[in-house]
Amino acid sequence: MNPAARLGPFRFTRRSLLGRGAVGFASAAGATLLNPFRSLAQSSTPETRVAETKYGRIRGLRENGVFAFKGVPYAGSVSGTNRFKPAPPPTPWIGVRDAMTLGAPSIQPPGGTYGIDEPAPSEDCLSLNVWTPACDHPKRPVMFYCHGGGFTSGSAGAFFQDGANLAREYDVVVVETNHRLGLLGLLYLGEFGSDEFAGSGTQLLSDLRHGLEWVRDNIGQFGGDADNVTIFGESGGGWKVSCLLAMPSAANLFHKASIESGPMLHGLPQDRAAATTRAVLQQLGLGPNDWRKLLQLPAADLLKAQVAILSIPKSGPDTINLWPVLGPTLPHHPFAPAAPPFAANKPLIIGTCHDEANFFLGKDLAAYSLTTESLMERLTGAHGEHAHAIYDAYHRSRPEDSPTDLYIAIETAQRFRTDSITLAERKVAQQATQHDAATYMYVYTHGCDELVPGTQHKRGAYHSWDVAFRFDNLFPGGDGKPKSDLQAYLLKAIGSDEASRAASIQTAHNLSEMWATFARTGQPAAKGQPAWPAYKLPQRATMMLDANCRVVNDPEPLERRVWADLPRDPS
Template sequence: MMDPIVATASGQVRGATRNSIYVFKGIPYGASTAGRGRFLPPQKPEPWSGVRDALRYGASSPQPEGGLGVMLSLSGGAEPEPLSEDCLYLNVWTPALNDGGKRPVMFWCHGGGFTMGSGSAGFYEGTNLARRGDAVVVTVNHRLGALGYCYLGELAGEEYAASGNVGMLDLVAALEWVRDNIAAFGGDPGNVTIFGESGGGAKVSILMAMPDAQGLFHRAIIQSGPALRVSPRAKATHRAEKLLRELEIAPGDVERLRDIPIERLFEANARINPNALAGWGPVMDGVVIPNQPFDPVAPAISANVPLLIGTNKDEITLFTLADTGLATLDEAGLHARVSQFAGARADELIAAYRDAQPQGTPANIYTAIGSDRMMRINSITLAERKYAQGAAPVYMYLFTWETPILNGRLKSTHALEIPFVFDNLAYAVGFTGGSGPELQGIADAMSEAWLAFARTGAPGPNWPAYTPEERATMIFNRESRVEHDPAGPQRQAWGDMLINGFSE
């Protein structure tokens, strides 16, 4: 079989064929962001003559040392690729080319907060999903960390007004590429679903509130990543000032910041942000992101976009593996931990979770509370605010299957659902502890539901839309089922506490 060649707006690309699916890797959707492009909105890629090979993933955005390796090891590995400011690349998996097909397009935003990750992780390989659903799958790299979210608008002038959100504008540019080119890859530019997990879910939340993204997607899926809020300008400016001070650069001397070697930038960033996943993220700058995404209400500009949203039962366990005090946690320690964020309502919150787990250890109770605090409560809040618009349906899920690895310590942890959604269990044996018919049944149910939602805006006839009255939630496990208001008393115990999650 001859190598597939497709003409894009910038030039022709040559892909490969894998298991009857056409695969194109490392297609540029934007120019390099190095040098004069640093901190500025993305530009169109330079056109090329002849045929460009699209056989290897493109470079990933520079990120904390070791960060990409950690993210890729958690998500099935990937082909080793460099880190570079020339990182605006995307990948396409499709069953057919130039056939006039109107296949749903599934546009994946990778996880890793806003500072780590890549669209080339093994979990995200799109062959199985594209073949199963006769769909086109797209994954994308974009700017991360300070390169994508350092807000210089109030320090360096109007030219840098968008600097706090250029990483999100990269995603808009990739969606514009999809709009302009995906028909040649057999996809329908009028039926694009944006979906993502963790930081990727937060990116989906924020794209729903961005005027520049309006009309570029038609459905949205948020997996364990509800972003109700982003950083206000004052906080983002303070963050940028800290970086400039660490680099000994005057606020007005942005040329030095733009020209400084990337290694020095990351060394300074590590000193002011020791937590690799924290520190940088989108900014409510009044232009690119004019309002808080889902606070106090859902964004009007995406009111007509159907939403599928959900979480995993034990989100926090991935992040508490190194918590040496958790195994010996006692009741006093549990109360002290919960009081840090619940204040005077700690006793009420602990009691509600204790009622659901009367034999649970303090560590079990903390895991349940911490997991809901981390993702589930905000996901419910986001769903309620989306429902209140009355313009498009909302669907809720809860993933509860538990992995046996590490003697069961991870339970139903953060990111565990991804290989099931992508039908990529072969990449996930180290995470799932195995494969086989039982796990494949979960993958069948999840991937088919995601594909049905991408195709029609509804995940299937046996999955009712979410309402505050019924709270229908699809529980994904060995036998999936709809449950109304799962863990309702625990949900009610949170009351009106707003837990910002990814936001600030």
């Protein structure tokens, strides 16, 4: 491996994680209130299992009641001369390769990964994890998770998205990949390089496609059904799912999808991507003719340049950004009305958390003491002449809400909710003219009672709070003792009294069962909860996800309409 490919170990602290909004969570839920920590007896001699793959045999470990295969190569080296290029196949091996420890996540800024006992980030990061009830051949549904963290951070080893509970409780196979992030995954060289870089700017997406190809070719050896694959992802993972739904080369590799707090409607045009590349070269002291030096620089230098250019204040259409680039891999903006309807025949779940913005406003303490006047100042700065229309719509919709509550709702809609509705309605339009593949809309409402630090305002159902619930991962396994500050935070945040914990456990059961049932049948459902109707116009049926779920038609119509009436990008 290229010595520039590995970066030194990163440490994370309670401050670095909780200050960012407490993204993470733990594993192994589904227990009784008297003893909420499920204790799965482990023998003194760990049980292992050998499985066959296209590239060689691997040995996994039985843990938490399932077989886990970790750090499995699904593609080859992407460092050195392979940097910024499509990944080659893995190098086959002889004998049995141990697959009992996590693979290295992609190089990223410190504090971006949330795993326990993960290796240091590395440029050569293309490995995946598989959780399966058994390595037999009953053709279980496959749930392929795209991790969050935008396009610059995260990993397949984060403990709050551990796949063991989903696999064990619902008889599914869970797969998660590490893939290239940041500059390594999205730098565009089409304007500078030769034909070998013509598809650059989408390395991250190509990696995910390689992961899905690995599933197609190998998952039958792990008890999975290659003809029943669901892709799902939260936040940046939702962006990745949005792109996969628009990729012709991925269309036949999966069959259902879920976009969770991560709708993406736009790829990056090549001229803007080239401007980002020029900014990177300038940051590194290189001219356009020196672009090949990007192939030799230590990965740590690229990371420093990435952090520097992304810290430039964002404003206007020429903002520097790292985003999937429109081109051969991603030929159209996701769900653009004029684009071929690659996703028309795939059932889709899409939705958001009720209080997404509390994750992002945590350090903006002034946002939690707004007056009507200061709220209007913020809205005018962001929306100009439309500020009064936005305020009036939200004030009429929520007359009892404080200016801070209105601001959180407006920011949540602007960042997530509005684009989720747009994407859902474009998908509904596809199905109306092409195929009968339903769309399902949700709002996650089960909140966290923890306060935003430095305020008296509850976090509520903030961005990423739902991830551990969807994986049924509220509690640490085994002895129930948290193994990190973040696990300790979760145990506190889900509620200290019996009623709060009961509601959290029920919510986790609801989400995990709904998503696993969707993976199996194409229709989300959970025992004891109302039927989840498809999202159609004009009803706009929306499932409010909580301990006791309920269906609401067209929630907050005044708010939806005010955004629909604003000028939008025509793409």
